Amino acid sequence: MISESVVDLSRLQFAMTAMYHFIFVPLTLGLAFLLAIMESVYVMTGKQVYKDMVKFWGKLFGINFALGVTTGLTMEFQFGTNWAYYSHYVGDIFGAPLAIEGLMAFFLESTFIGLFFFGWDRLSKLQHLTVTWLVAIGSNLSALWILIANGWMQNPVGAEFNFETMRMELTDFGALLFNPVAQVKFVHTVAAGYVTGSIFVLAISSYYLLKKRDLGFARRSFAIASAFGLASILSVIVLGDESGYEIGDVQKTKLAAIEAEWDTHPAPAGFTLFGLPNQDEQRTDYAVKIPYALGLIATRSLDKEVKGIKDLLIEHEARIRTGMTAYELLERLRGGDKSATTLAAFNEVKNDLGYGLLLKKYTPNVVDASEAQIKQAALDTIPNVFSLFWTFRIMVACGFLMLALFACAFWASAKKNEESKPWLLKWALWSLPLPWIAAQTGWYVAEHGRQPWSIGEVLPTHLSTSSLSAGDVWGSLIALIAFYSLLLVVEMYLMIKFARLGPSSLHSGRYHFEQQQPAQA
Amino acid sequence: MFDYETLKLVWWVLIGVLLIGFALTDGFDMGAMALMPFVGKTDNERRVAINTIAPHWDGNQVWFITAGGALFAAWPLVYAVAFSGLYWAMLLVLFALFCRPVGFDYRSKLENTRWRSAWDWALFVGGAVPALVFGVAFGNLFLGLPFQLDGMMRSSYHGSFFALLNPFALLCGVVSLSMLCTHGGAWLMLRTEGDLAARSRRATYLSALVFLVGFLLAGSWLALGIKGMSLASVVDTGAALNPLNKQVLADNAGWLGNYSRYPLTLGAPVLGVIGALLAILASTWRRAGLAFAGSSLMIVGAICTAGFALFPFVFPSSLDTASSLTVWDAVSSHKTLGIMFVVACIFVPIILLYTLWSYIRMWGTLNDSSIEANPHGLY
Numbered sequence: 001m002i003s004e005s006v007v008d009l010s011r012l013q014f015a016m017t018a019m020y021h022f023i024f025v026p027l028t029l030g031l032a033f034l035l036a037i038m039e040s041v042y043v044m045t046g047k048q049v050y051k052d053m054v055k056f057w058g059k060l061f062g063i064n065f066a067l068g069v070t071t072g073l074t075m076e077f078q079f080g081t082n083w084a085y086y087s088h089y090v091g092d093i094f095g096a097p098l099a100i101e102g103l104m105a106f107f108l109e110s111t112f113i114g115l116f117f118f119g120w121d122r123l124s125k126l127q128h129l130t131v132t133w134l135v136a137i138g139s140n141l142s143a144l145w146i147l148i149a150n151g152w153m154q155n156p157v158g159a160e161f162n163f164e165t166m167r168m169e170l171t172d173f174g175a176l177l178f179n180p181v182a183q184v185k186f187v188h189t190v191a192a193g194y195v196t197g198s199i200f201v202l203a204i205s206s207y208y209l210l211k212k213r214d215l216g217f218a219r220r221s222f223a224i225a226s227a228f229g230l231a232s233i234l235s236v237i238v239l240g241d242e243s244g245y246e247i248g249d250v251q252k253t254k255l256a257a258i259e260a261e262w263d264t265h266p267a268p269a270g271f272t273l274f275g276l277p278n279q280d281e282q283r284t285d286y287a288v289k290i291p292y293a294l295g296l297i298a299t300r301s302l303d304k305e306v307k308g309i310k311d312l313l314i315e316h317e318a319r320i321r322t323g324m325t326a327y328e329l330l331e332r333l334r335g336g337d338k339s340a341t342t343l344a345a346f347n348e349v350k351n352d353l354g355y356g357l358l359l360k361k362y363t364p365n366v367v368d369a370s371e372a373q374i375k376q377a378a379l380d381t382i383p384n385v386f387s388l389f390w391t392f393r394i395m396v397a398c399g400f401l402m403l404a405l406f407a408c409a410f411w412a413s414a415k416k417n418e419e420s421k422p423w424l425l426k427w428a429l430w431s432l433p434l435p436w437i438a439a440q441t442g443w444y445v446a447e448h449g450r451q452p453w454s455i456g457e458v459l460p461t462h463l464s465t466s467s468l469s470a471g472d473v474w475g476s477l478i479a480l481i482a483f484y485s486l487l488l489v490v491e492m493y494l495m496i497k498f499a500r501l502g503p504s505s506l507h508s509g510r511y512h513f514e515q516q517q518p519a520q521a
Numbered sequence: 522m523f524d525y526e527t528l529k530l531v532w533w534v535l536i537g538v539l540l541i542g543f544a545l546t547d548g549f550d551m552g553a554m555a556l557m558p559f560v561g562k563t564d565n566e567r568r569v570a571i572n573t574i575a576p577h578w579d580g581n582q583v584w585f586i587t588a589g590g591a592l593f594a595a596w597p598l599v600y601a602v603a604f605s606g607l608y609w610a611m612l613l614v615l616f617a618l619f620c621r622p623v624g625f626d627y628r629s630k631l632e633n634t635r636w637r638s639a640w641d642w643a644l645f646v647g648g649a650v651p652a653l654v655f656g657v658a659f660g661n662l663f664l665g666l667p668f669q670l671d672g673m674m675r676s677s678y679h680g681s682f683f684a685l686l687n688p689f690a691l692l693c694g695v696v697s698l699s700m701l702c703t704h705g706g707a708w709l710m711l712r713t714e715g716d717l718a719a720r721s722r723r724a725t726y727l728s729a730l731v732f733l734v735g736f737l738l739a740g741s742w743l744a745l746g747i748k749g750m751s752l753a754s755v756v757d758t759g760a761a762l763n764p765l766n767k768q769v770l771a772d773n774a775g776w777l778g779n780y781s782r783y784p785l786t787l788g789a790p791v792l793g794v795i796g797a798l799l800a801i802l803a804s805t806w807r808r809a810g811l812a813f814a815g816s817s818l819m820i821v822g823a824i825c826t827a828g829f830a831l832f833p834f835v836f837p838s839s840l841d842t843a844s845s846l847t848v849w850d851a852v853s854s855h856k857t858l859g860i861m862f863v864v865a866c867i868f869v870p871i872i873l874l875y876t877l878w879s880y881i882r883m884w885g886t887l888n889d890s891s892i893e894a895n896p897h898g899l900y
Contacts, residue, residue, distance in 0.1 A: 080604025091597020102587030114576030466605035
């Protein structure tokens, strides 16, 4: 059996490196499009200030992009180094989108990013604009493929277990591609990236406006960011991936946990605005409810019900028992009894094999599990309700705060009076962390909400790790934390330095600091 | 479209193509950075060296990333067993690669000398360490690695990182490091001028010489002193297989068996030697383009030499020979291999086209004045 500490440490390492990676990714996704928009305006109007905007925001983009690439490497390695059994068990399906991501998206983005930075004098205006758009499209395509991979972890469609090779195999590529969970995730995630890029430009432009520096430059950046941001935050909220929670058992369980729905209520269910979920007692203390709202949001109907945790537990326990049968039949097949009856019996129950594997945590033979162990395994199928309930609400609150900000900023920018509203500029500046808080809590909801599965209903997380010692994982975890912290300090130092310096960092002689101190390096 | 057996072979070739693509492109920027602190004496010279690869290193690196992704998609068991088994070696490569994106982008953003010199050494590590470790890993493949698979196909590894550093593997490490240094040196000859180009020429000459000696030495060692493996039982190469249902023989002729069975494959080591000789001669003749052609041939020859020798094995086990992974039984399903083949056929030519375009656009030699003309826009 795999030691629990290796599982926990591997999860911690994955969570840490993935969340750290996602500090840089959304900004890349959003800024790439903002750069493409700014450059399009430059090519259309021929005004130098728009070219300077592309170059300056591009400089900050580069500082961020470098760490995005660096931390992305870890993700590429980590499935193999720390999640070897996972890689074997689902590589046939999961590996494909990752490889296609490389061929279709990374090559495009990475080849053209070099031309974006260094091709200004080598390419015509139109060629350079095309290059910038290709970088933006490439980065968004990579988001598409990685979310197809991630969507499959949440809702594993188009695949089947093969007992000969002891793994999941692809049966329907189209189903993998058009997995509804992946589609809504993609839209939600890239739009959240656009919001991040917009807040970034909006906040830093507001800083220049507050300091009364480089006003023309800052005003135009502010205008583009507020318009693009408003459109993006509306997409994030309206096309929020809430609609994906209807599909698949894992998503249903996640929804019930997010909403702390212990019991199945008659439709349409109420939405719990506030409360302290208590998992041991299976109730929510001090709940404040809005009638009907949950049913409307989650099922977009008045008559469909949202299944509660207690009912889900009953279903899961039954599936665990079927899973034990599936495991017993699998043992027989692997042992050499490939008779038609065994095979038919196995095919009958193999969809619950994953539930049977949940018992591996308690007994390596699965089939000899005690009643108490079965009950415990069923309880394991519900992720931590308290943390999901609250991280989800933090994410949503950040989203609505940003919606209000973008609406005001867009209005002020359209009226051309943002400079006379210091409260708005300060609000924008202090909103800088919001998209990151929303993105990190959002991923927590998506991935913790998937537990105890690494692949929903197919492969439990505790079986997915490599056969490593706890010492190995401690070592890599500490090394990663140390190195990542160092890189973050360096990155933040450069980012703050260049953001403060503003467009003067282009050394064109046209901006604030160079006009006061012409000798500055 | 294709039967399963053909697709298994196709993917062996494609993984090889991706590895070669990686070594030909990312290889020269790693090699150039491994040489940079030595051939670049002044800050401007170092910046020239860095800026020859500035527009390309990121695209080049994608060959490596895609090779990893393709390994995951086409040979999931190899990806799982190799990355988890060689845990610390992989992390060493990973941490070395960390230094590159940030090193390139951050180095010249501040004027401070210590800052820049620290990043120069980080870039050196990012170039030299992966080049060395890849060779060491390849060397260990010939010796077999101490892992085994259980009935659930879970792999366990029973060796340590330091056991990888045995004399034969270290020799292979020297071969691959000198190979990429030759390639990087030839690249710098092509793209730079003056003292920097002259020092790069000497580095190319020296690296190619080390490669040639090391390559011949490793070949002789393989022929004389290392047991190879071959499949004892006939396997149904067209079926979905359980890797444990095969028998493997360890015999003296093992790794050279393919060369006598298919004499055409002898072309690979010959190509490696010719490439090295070409690189040596071209660098004495000051012919940069020819030296780069030589180092490219060397790379193709050397990687094919290793691949042909191991075939059909890709990840042999010294602990439990039946657990050894081969192109027949460590692969993805027929369907996945087929789909991925179609995707590769569509995208690889497109990638080659736009990569070529980006090189043509950015071509030309760089010197101190190119840096001085744009000190804040360049790396």
